[in-house]
Amino acid sequence: xxxxxxxxxxxxxxxxxxxxxxxKQMVLEVFPDLAAVTEGGADASSDRFLQHLRIDQPSERxxxxxxxxxxxxTLLFVGPVIDPTFTQxxxxxxxxxxxxxxxxxxxxxxxxxAVALHPPGPGVAxxxxxxxxxxxxxAMAPGARRIxxxxxxxxxxxxxxxxxxxxx
Amino acid sequence: MxxxxxxxxxxxxxxxxxxxxxxxxxxxxxxxxxTFAMAFLFGCAFVSLASFxxxxxFAGGLLRGASTAACLVxxxxxxxxxxxxxxxxxxxxxxxxxxxxxxxxxxxxMMVVTLACYYIWLGWDALLIWEFKARIAFLNGxxxxxxxxxxxxGIWPHTSYPLLLPLTEAWFYGWLGRPDQALAKLLFPLxxxxxxALLGTGVARFGQRRHAWPAMAALFLVPLAWLGEGSxxxxxxxxxxAVFQLAAVLYLLEYWEQDxxxxxxxxxxxxxxxxxxxxxxxxxxxxxxxxxAIRALQRREPRELCLALLPGALLFGLWRLFLDVVAAPxxxxxxxxxxxxxxxxxxxxxxxxxxxxxxxxxLNRFGVLWPGFLGALVLQLRGPLRPARAILSLSVLLPIxxxxxxxxxxxxxxxxxxxxSSFSRLLLHVAPSALLLIVxxxxxxxxRKETRASRLEQKN
Numbered sequence: 286x287x288x289x290x291x292x293x294x295x296x297x298x299x300x301x302x303x304x305x306x307x308x309k310q311m312v313l314e315v316f317p318d319l320a321a322v323t324e325g326g327a328d329a330s331s332d333r334f335l336q337h338l339r340i341d342q343p344s345e346r347x348x349x350x351x352x353x354x355x356x357x358x359t360l361l362f363v364g365p366v367i368d369p370t371f372t373q374x375x376x377x378x379x380x381x382x383x384x385x386x387x388x389x390x391x392x393x394x395x396x397x398x399a400v401a402l403h404p405p406g407p408g409v410a411x412x413x414x415x416x417x418x419x420x421x422x423x424a425m426a427p428g429a430r431r432i433x434x435x436x437x438x439x440x441x442x443x444x445x446x447x448x449x450x451x452x453x
Numbered sequence: 454m455x456x457x458x459x460x461x462x463x464x465x466x467x468x469x470x471x472x473x474x475x476x477x478x479x480x481x482x483x484x485x486x487x488t489f490a491m492a493f494l495f496g497c498a499f500v501s502l503a504s505f506x507x508x509x510x511f512a513g514g515l516l517r518g519a520s521t522a523a524c525l526v527x528x529x530x531x532x533x534x535x536x537x538x539x540x541x542x543x544x545x546x547x548x549x550x551x552x553x554x555x556x557x558x559x560x561x562x563m564m565v566v567t568l569a570c571y572y573i574w575l576g577w578d579a580l581l582i583w584e585f586k587a588r589i590a591f592l593n594g595x596x597x598x599x600x601x602x603x604x605x606x607g608i609w610p611h612t613s614y615p616l617l618l619p620l621t622e623a624w625f626y627g628w629l630g631r632p633d634q635a636l637a638k639l640l641f642p643l644x645x646x647x648x649x650a651l652l653g654t655g656v657a658r659f660g661q662r663r664h665a666w667p668a669m670a671a672l673f674l675v676p677l678a679w680l681g682e683g684s685x686x687x688x689x690x691x692x693x694x695a696v697f698q699l700a701a702v703l704y705l706l707e708y709w710e711q712d713x714x715x716x717x718x719x720x721x722x723x724x725x726x727x728x729x730x731x732x733x734x735x736x737x738x739x740x741x742x743x744x745x746a747i748r749a750l751q752r753r754e755p756r757e758l759c760l761a762l763l764p765g766a767l768l769f770g771l772w773r774l775f776l777d778v779v780a781a782p783x784x785x786x787x788x789x790x791x792x793x794x795x796x797x798x799x800x801x802x803x804x805x806x807x808x809x810x811x812x813x814x815x816l817n818r819f820g821v822l823w824p825g826f827l828g829a830l831v832l833q834l835r836g837p838l839r840p841a842r843a844i845l846s847l848s849v850l851l852p853i854x855x856x857x858x859x860x861x862x863x864x865x866x867x868x869x870x871x872x873x874s875s876f877s878r879l880l881l882h883v884a885p886s887a888l889l890l891i892v893x894x895x896x897x898x899x900x901r902k903e904t905r906a907s908r909l910e911q912k913n
Contacts (some may be wrong), residue, residue, distance in 0.1 A: 328634060380588075426596050
């Protein structure tokens with residue numbers, strides 16, 4: 286009996302592979318939101334929006350980058366303005382950095398300048414810089430720590446012209 | 454433990470809403486579904502308003518305690534004013550086979566919606582606009598800090614959006630003791646359940662009671678109600694707004710049909726809450742106010758009309774004043790365009806017409822809802838004029854016309870992209886009301902011949 290069932294199961298598998306998989310793909314094509322499934326958790330959704338960083342607990346790691354900053358200090362998020370994941374990443378970082386209001390600098394191709402998307406607020410100093418898919422300027426490179434394949438973090442000790450963070 | 458704390462938070466919220474429902478709802482026997490739905494909607498509105506107002510004076514446990522006390526006081530006031538309301542609740546009956554099957558289908562869809570809400574992650578706007586505010590409010594002791602609104606470097610999106618949804622989520626976070634992006638979404642199946650209950654109530658009251666359960670089952674056939682950006686499972690404010698709109702429309706219809714003060718009062722409260730859910734709520738409120746005004750002026754009741762419009766006007770005015778005082782920037786996707794430029798832009802109108810038209814036919818978002826709505830409209834035109842159904846049609850059509858018109862002021866580079874990214878969410882606001890019209894307009898051949906017994910049953 287068991288053998289018969291197993292044999293049946295064995296016969297069902299190719300059937301499932303042949304018919305159910307395309308059916309699933311078809312359903313996901315019509316309703317792509319069905320693929321947006323999480324395993325739950327306090328940071329389930331923000332972790333999902335940061336999954337391309339390929340680090341463990343990305344929300345917690347990004348949140349920790351600003352918790353020790355003084356009220357008049359902030360983190361500068363630097364990245365390639367044309368990258369499709371840039372906006373999603375810095376917006377999620379801004380969400381996680383409350384009550385700090387992070388600054389955002391978008392870099393163009395080398396030599397093409399930078400876009401000051403969200404400059405630091407009045408009286409707020411940049412104390413840390415996070416480079417997303419972007420190499421830091423040579424002067425800052427030695428102190429930079431790699432957090433994951435896509436991000437580098439460096440402390441900024443002196444007042445720096447913030448546009449200069451894009452220079453190669 | 455988490456579920457117990459969430460249950461306590463929900464019970465306190467429902468107690469407040471129940472109190473308001475007893476104070477506001479018309480003086481007649483109330484259905485259980487209707488009472489639950491209105492208690493939930495009013496509870497969300499009350500808890501969020503109480504958190505906002507009391508948040509100027511208290512924070513943390515004190516704020517939660519003060520809000521809880523306010524909820525219990527309003528519940529006691531409601532019970533005192535209408536104690537018999539509890540005893541006279543009308544419970545649903547499942548005598549016919551179709552009702553029993555429909556109950557099974559409705560239960561199954563509630564299970565699917567709850568699972569979808571828990572397992573599908575928050576959408577982009579849901580996380581960065583609505584849940585973000587809830588998280589900040591929780592971290593600040595239950596209310597948003599005043600230095601959040603000015604948003605000096607513009608990194609936080611839409612700080613001037615209304616607060617019903619975020620402060621209700623923050624209420625649950627407060628009881629839970631931590632923010633949780635997954636548990637916050639368990640609020641949304643309750644909005645879905647409220648929508649089902651209101652649909653059933655609407656069909657039973659304005660159509661045939663035996664169509665109520667099938668109508669509830671039919672909501673699942675509108676995919677955007679439970680899946681996709683704007684749906685109950687996405688965590689956006691659009692579906693809750695649609696439920697509030699349906700509630701306001703039901704009592705508007707009752708006011709048109711029966712002219713009761715209670716119906717106008719309830720419509721007024723539910724419509725005012727629209728303004729507190731989402732900024733588009735102002736448009737929905739204006740349309741409902743216009744339709745209520747026509748009836749009130751027909752009946753020469755200007756005083757009642759003014760009283761009915763007061764909560765919404767007051768809420769809108771005070772919220773705008775507050776935003777001006779805290780210097781919140783008004784971020785908008787629309788611009789002020791001179792009229793002569795608008796009249797010259799026939800091409801733009803054509804582009805909007807094409808974009809809007811194609812949204813109605815997106816079967817993966819609305820199924821056959823809009824073709825069905827068109828069919829229902831045609832049936833309305835063929836038969837004798839029924840004022841309540843005409844009002845129901847207008848309460849769907851007027852917002853659609855307004856929503857389409859605002860794209861003339863779009864400041865997006867491509868109006869088509871703007872429409873594609875937002876119009877289906879706007880249509881969702883009136884989708885449950887459109888479904889109600891479809892069910893009410895079902896042609897006679899599909900109806901059972903009414904017997905004397907069924908008429909008596911309906912009277913009861």
